[in-house]
Amino acid sequence: MKQLALDIGLSTRPSLESFFCGPNEDVVHHLRLWTSGGTRAPVPTYLWGESGCGKTHLLQAVHMALGEQGLAAGWLDAHTPRAPDFQDDWVAVLMDDVHLYNAEQQHTAFNWFVNALTPTRGSPRWVLAAGQLPPASLSLRDDLRTRLGWGHVFGLKVLDEAERCAVLRQAADARGLLLGDEVMHYVLNRFSRDLGSLMQLLDHLDHYALQTRRALTIPLVRAMLENE
Template sequence: MKQLALDIGLASGPTLENFQPGSNAQALQHLRLAVGEAGALRSPVPTYLWGLPGTGKSHLLRAVYEALRAQGVLVGWLDPGMRWPTSFDERWAAVLLHDVQHYSEAQQAAAFNWFINAIDPAVGPPRWVLAAGDLPPADLPLREDLRSRLAWGHVFQLQPLGDEDLRAVLRRQASERGMVLAGEVLDYMLNHFSRDLGSLAQLLDRLDAFALQTQRALTIPLIKSMLQGD
C-alpha cells in the first residue's frame, strides 16, 4: 500500500498544549497561567528559561507568542536573526527575547531598552518579559545590565526529555504527518542520532519527505537508504 502524499505543512506548530513537559511541568504551568486571558498584563514579573539545545525553549517561546497573538495581543519579538531591531512599541503587551546568548551589541542594546520600557513603561501598566537562552543568567556573554535584569524574576532550567517522553513526542509528530513510527524505528532513531528533540524533529521531516518521494513505508532500511543518498 502506498503512503498518502500528505503535505509536511499539515503538522501543527508549537503550542503549549503539544509541549511534552517531562520534568518541565512547573515551567509549562507558569507559562499557561501567564498567557491565560490577557495573562501577559497580569504577570509583569519577568521570566527566563534556560537549558541545553533541544530542551524546548524555542517551542515554548513560539507557543507563547502564538497564544498571545490569538488573543489579539501585540507582542515584541527579538531573536539573533533580526539585524535591525525596532524601537519599543507602547502597544505591546509582552516582550519575547529568544536565544539571548547570541545577541549582537545592537541586539543587546535593543533588548535592554525593551526590558526597561516593559518593566517601567511611560504609558500603561508593566509588560511581561519572557526570555530564553542556553545558559543561566549569570553565565550569559552579555552586557552586565542586561544579564542582571534577565535574572530578576522567575528563572526555570529546562531539562532534556527522557526516552519515553521523546518517543511520545516523535509518535505524535509522526501522526500529525500521517506517518506511523514502529517501535524498532524509534529505537533506531534514538540509538543512532542526536537525541535532542530539535535534531530528531528535523530527522523526522527528512524521513517524511523521503518516504513520500520514494513511496515507501517508514522503516529502518528507508532511513539507511536516505542516509546513503539512494
C-alpha cells in the first residue's frame, strides 16, 4: 500500500483576503485598515475565541501582509523556544496563543509589550495578540493580562455549518479542486469541525487526488485515510 506523502506544498498562505469573514467582518476590517497603512495607531488589539475560529490565520495573515510591504514584525507563540529581544526595526509585535504561554514566554511578551508602547527609539508600535479567553479570564501574570485588555478587544465567533461549507468551497476553489456537496458533508460529519483541521485535511485531499490522478470523491477520502 503506497504511503501518503505528507510534504505538502500546495496549501494556500494565510491572507486577510482568503479569510471568510462571516460574523467576524468587523475584526477583518480593523486588521485590513491597519495593514493597509490607513492607520498606524499603536493601540493594542486582542483577539479571542475558541480553537478553530481563525485567530492564528488572522495573525499569520497580518504578518504576511507586513512582510510583503517590507516591514518587520516580532512573532511569538507557545511553540517559540527562544524569542529574540525586542528589535527597533519592528513595526508591530504579534503574539499568538497567549493562554498557553509559560513563565519565560510571559516575561518575553510583557517585555515586548512595554517596548512596543514605550520604545527607547522611534514611535510606539502595534501589539496584536490572540488567545482562547477574554483578557480578564487569562491565567497569566497580572501586568501582562491587564495590558492585553487595554485596547481593542474582539471576540471571534465560530462559523455555523453553512459558513463552514462556504469556507471549504472557497478553499477548494482556490486550489482548483472540485469539492462536491456529498464529499463536503461527508467530511463535515466525520471529521473535526475545527477550521484549521479542515484546511489541513483539504490540503491532504488535494495532494492525494493529484498523486493518484483521481477525482475527489468519498471513496478517494476513504482510500487516503487507509493509505495514511
